[in-house]
Amino acid sequence: MHPFILMALSLPSWQDEWPFLVTGLALGGVYALSGVGMIVLYRTTGVLNLSFGAVGAFGALIAWQLINHSGVNQWLAYLVCILFSGVLTLAYGMVFGRALAGRDPLVKTTATLGLTLVLLGVMDLLWTSSGGASRAITLPTDNHGFMIGQVQVSTTDVIGLAVGVALTIVTTAFLRYSKLGTAMRAMANDREITATLGVPVRRVEAAAWFGCGIVSGVAGILLADLVALDATTLTFLVISSLAAALIARLSSIVITFVAAIVIGVVDALITPIQSLSNYRDMTPFVLAAVALLVINRHRVISISQEGI
């Protein structure tokens, strides 16, 4: 764009913008991790797990507690975080998953919101922010990295993005080619028919819930380092990931990943534009709304009434 136009619109030049592209990719990777994790569970159980962020936050705070107050080796603490997240999510799935299996998607989703609020309350109680308390998890990989121009890219940034890519590829392949993955997809389509075909439904469900929990634990640790170790922040970070999942119409893992990256990059690129900067939290919603309008532009929803 011509420099005069950029100046007239108060837009930064490309030279000023491109470091934000780098930070945006890291942010997008973070969103992708959560988005893909949620889609995995949705595609297998039909449950949109809004407690994904809260479970990861709880695990990360436990890891922080173990490292800073019990002197536990940090890698062991991270392992505890991941296992805790897996077990907690599995426990929720086993207790409530079956009861809610035949219910409306809204009921299933709202039920996970209940878990979110319980966890948020417990975290606020156990790890209060009173008295200026502030916490942080610093992964050893933060101290290694490389420069892109004038921007330091840490190994943790790369790991965040790489885990998102790996999760996308592995999950897609797993659901398509493995026996368990096929069973999961079948169960998402029709739980009853899948059960009558001899698929051990409860065990498949348990695997899906546990897997989702493990991913939330990994995401919790990475997000605590890359974003913040704060219960509220991590809990509500899933909103951006939800938007990515919505753009993918809750079906495509690859599109979820790409949408999350785009949301992160656009969010970051808007930062230096002062007139728009304070509105950049709207980015996920605006992009989701635009994407859904475009995707559904030829779609016709017909509603008919019978038997009145």
Add this chain to the structure above:
Amino acid sequence: MSKYKDAPRVRLSFALAAAVGAMILAGCGSSSKSTSTTTPAPAPAPSTTTSTTAATSSSTSACGSKPGVAATGTPINIGTIDTHQPGTDFTDGPNMINAYFACVNANGGVDGHPLKLFVELDQTQPAQVAAAAKQLIQSDHVVAIDGVFDLLECTIDQSYWKSLGIFEMDAGIAPECWSTPNSAAVNMGPRYSSDGAVQYALASEHASKIVFVQSNVPGTGYIAAGPAALAKASKVPITELTENVPITDASSVALNLVDDAGSNGSVVLNFTPPEALVILQAVQKLGLEDRVKSWGCSTPCDTDFLAKALGPKWDHKLFVNAEATDADDHNGPEMQLYKAILAKYGSSVAGGIGSFSQFGFLLAKFLVQALDTVHGAYTIKSVNTAIEGIKDYKSEMLCQPWTYGNLALHIPNNADYTVTPESGKMITVQGCTSISSADPQIAQYHKVASAHGVASGLS
């Protein structure tokens, strides 16, 4: 009966929209809690920090007139309203006041009367804050409002306190905590503390530009007006920015701040400790610490939590305004008493030693001193006359004596320290320094105080 074709996707979209809406609402959800405590010499509690432990040997008997004699008279009811919501928890303030009251009650009380604190917690809802004030007066029959640590209270309840003749003492946030006749704060609050941080960057770091950034919440214009006035008086350009909290893209925020400030500029933050930490850690990860001349922060950053979490790269690089004496650096009789009370009675003070508990200590101490001057019954009138009459109460924790007085506005704490991280602690790098009268509010306070014969600056 209705039949919806393509229903699953449509219904799920509604479900998703409803769920996201519910999550957002949940983040703003409310609950209120009211507690009252008469604290008759509770059992010693475990300390919360190593510094506190070191002070356990100090005597707590100095907090009362009759050491070791429990107060058994009619309780004197005191009320407070405090913010307690996810992400903003100010309960360390009232918890410290309760600790101080417990100490007083165990050592003779106020002329034999124990002190009873009624605590109303709120979630930043104006109606809730207004109802809490009426609850304290009409149901709990409190005679004084002391120890308000709240985002909104000063704004909402001022006219009510004025109508009742109540002079509240607080550690506030809202502008009305300093700009009204019926409120006086022991702290400086976000505006004057930001003034202090900007003043340090201008005078000591000789910054050629200031970038002042704070949370995007109501009242930012009022806060930013102070730093803007100081920068203007020094003929230094200033950029004022706001950021939505919680911050989720700290790396972009950090890059933006550094780009705006330039190599000879200073960035001054006005955030809660968790948000400030998020930005500063992003700066560190991106290797941007040395891309500006200096970093500054208002008082909330004055916490050892932050110093430990940041690590040595920020030692003498980040300069934080401190509204109260650093408890690690000073250990006079009053500071020893504070630490001893915290160790013995302050198990519920989650943050341990820090500015919140220091302000709680001061608010309790000044109230007890004022109550000691009351003759006769402890009524709203007699107690608030004593509070309004507070003049030149000295404290090791403040740079100057503290006065209430019959003034149109109150900024009795208008001189501060500057601290910096060093080896996981905050240490003092600049002693008591007056906030510049280039801030028109400070200038007005000095003028009003002078007209009423009140000493308002450093002696």
